[in-house]
Amino acid sequence: MRPRTRFAPSPTGNLHIGNARTALFNWLFARRMGGDFVLRIEDTDIERSSLSFEASILEDLKWLMLNWDEGPDIGGKWGPYRQSERLGLYRELVDKLSGNGVAYNCYCTKVRLEELKKSQLASGIPPRYDNRCRGIKAGEAPKGASPAIRFKVPPKDVSFADGVHGEVIFDSKSFGDFVIMGSDGAASYNFAVVADDALMGITDVIRGDDHLSNTPRQILLFEALGFKPPRFSHIPLVLGHDRLPLGKRDLSASLRSLREEGYLPEAVLNSIARLGWSPGEGFLSLDDAARLFDIGRLSRSPSVFDPSTLKRYNKMAINNLSHEELFRLMGLTADEELKRALEAVKPNAETIGGLKRLIGPFTGELSLTEDARSLLSEPYSKEVVKAFFKEAEGADTLDETNYLNIMNGVKRATGEKGKRLYMPIRAALTGQAEGIELVTILKLLGRDKVIERLKKIGV
Numbered sequence: 001m002r003p004r005t006r007f008a009p010s011p012t013g014n015l016h017i018g019n020a021r022t023a024l025f026n027w028l029f030a031r032r033m034g035g036d037f038v039l040r041i042e043d044t045d046i047e048r049s050s051l052s053f054e055a056s057i058l059e060d061l062k063w064l065m066l067n068w069d070e071g072p073d074i075g076g077k078w079g080p081y082r083q084s085e086r087l088g089l090y091r092e093l094v095d096k097l098s099g100n101g102v103a104y105n106c107y108c109t110k111v112r113l114e115e116l117k118k119s120q121l122a123s124g125i126p127p128r129y130d131n132r133c134r135g136i137k138a139g140e141a142p143k144g145a146s147p148a149i150r151f152k153v154p155p156k157d158v159s160f161a162d163g164v165h166g167e168v169i170f171d172s173k174s175f176g177d178f179v180i181m182g183s184d185g186a187a188s189y190n191f192a193v194v195a196d197d198a199l200m201g202i203t204d205v206i207r208g209d210d211h212l213s214n215t216p217r218q219i220l221l222f223e224a225l226g227f228k229p230p231r232f233s234h235i236p237l238v239l240g241h242d243r244l245p246l247g248k249r250d251l252s253a254s255l256r257s258l259r260e261e262g263y264l265p266e267a268v269l270n271s272i273a274r275l276g277w278s279p280g281e282g283f284l285s286l287d288d289a290a291r292l293f294d295i296g297r298l299s300r301s302p303s304v305f306d307p308s309t310l311k312r313y314n315k316m317a318i319n320n321l322s323h324e325e326l327f328r329l330m331g332l333t334a335d336e337e338l339k340r341a342l343e344a345v346k347p348n349a350e351t352i353g354g355l356k357r358l359i360g361p362f363t364g365e366l367s368l369t370e371d372a373r374s375l376l377s378e379p380y381s382k383e384v385v386k387a388f389f390k391e392a393e394g395a396d397t398l399d400e401t402n403y404l405n406i407m408n409g410v411k412r413a414t415g416e417k418g419k420r421l422y423m424p425i426r427a428a429l430t431g432q433a434e435g436i437e438l439v440t441i442l443k444l445l446g447r448d449k450v451i452e453r454l455k456k457i458g459v
């Protein structure tokens with residue numbers, strides 16, 4: 001059967017590295033087998049969901065080039081693709097279960113449920129519903145109360161072959177009858193997911209390990225509704241450097257902030273592909289990755305997101321792009337001089353933002369960073385810059401042929417060496433304390449511009 005996978009984010013925050021990786025693995029799985037990738041928005045939590053988060057998730061997925069075949073923006077024959085637009089479908093299926101006697105009305109109040117939980121915890125048993133309303137006959141229902149609807153959990157072992165973990169077994173007795181529709185008519189997460197996956201013909205559910213314990217409940221619902229359960233694969237979570245699962249609170253891991261810092265989508269894809277998957281070191285295109293992807297070879301333990309891997313791939317991605325493309329991303333117009341500067345600064349840049357900072361001094365006006373300003377205010381820096389100015393004025397050109405002579409002259413005149421020699425000159429010429437090699441800076445700027453800059457900062 002042609003596979004159909006889905007990515008089902010809740011629009012309650014921006015996309016982060018962890019859920020982008022789930023999207024990627026679903027995309028790769030579908031593309032490898034020539035199947036469909038569906039985008040579904042799980043917005044049943046009305047209070048925390050918002051259309052602006054939905055828009056931002058769609059934008060981030062597009063930026064990552066993970067195109068979908070059906071979704072809320074483009075529709076499709078199994079839609080609608082927002083859970084908030086599918087409430088009628090859930091109601092129909094819940095009624096079906098109630099009609100078959102496998103779901104029942106529950107009139108327990110919040111207070112009773114909380115007390116039950118407290119007393120179970122106090123006696124050391126894992127909290128679960130005691131199925132009290134199971135036996136209530138139609139005539140015995142409390143008047144005027146609007147009930148929640150619970151699923152009658154059949155006592156059995158639920159087993160499934162997980163694509164990552166292999167055979168998994170749960171005993172259904174470990175959970176009580178669970179709510180499938182709240183007293184406000186809202187379908188529960190477990191119910192809505194099953195209804196959607198079944199009605200949308202999803203063949204493979206690939207999601208985080210945090211959903212593993214939901215799966216037996218969902219399989220029982222598939223069976224009760226008369227649908228064949230999909231294949232499940234639970235991928236280990238992505239942890240931050242604090243070894244806690246990455247989540248919405250980790251702003252630096254949000255796709256939006258990575259994009260704003262100047263990370264390229266190809267680099268993000270390469271680094272998230274390595275979270276739990278080992279396709280080798282080389283830079284992969286999405287097509288390469290789709291060809292190689294094998295869910296059975298994913299790691300079973302969590303992986304830690306390492307920003308240095310992302311930086312390494314971003315450097316590679318920057319080097320893979322044409323100069324035209326890099327100028328476009330930096331919002332600069334290229335000329336011959338700037339092209340030479342780009343060639344020189346490119347190996348030092350980890351992000352597009354960094355590249356723009358490094359090329360800044362060669363685009364025209366000089367602006368001093370705080371670090372450069374404070375460095376240049378030191379008396380020794382002033383001496384070094386003054387001595388350098390004298391040497392530069394006396395030279396015909398400034399390039400590698402007379403660079404050593406010039407620097408030796410400055411050394412002699414000031415008694416400075418190493419960093420104390422180079423940094424003030426670099427700061428005076430580029431406005432930045434860190435950057436590319438001084439000899440390259442001199443070559444790129446040329447003698448006249450060097451002198452003009454030094455005069456401008458008031459040697």
Ligand code: GLU
Binds near residue numbers: 009010042193206
């Ligand atoms: N909406 C769920 C989440 O964001 C996804 C549930 C699922 O994949 O089944 O975690």
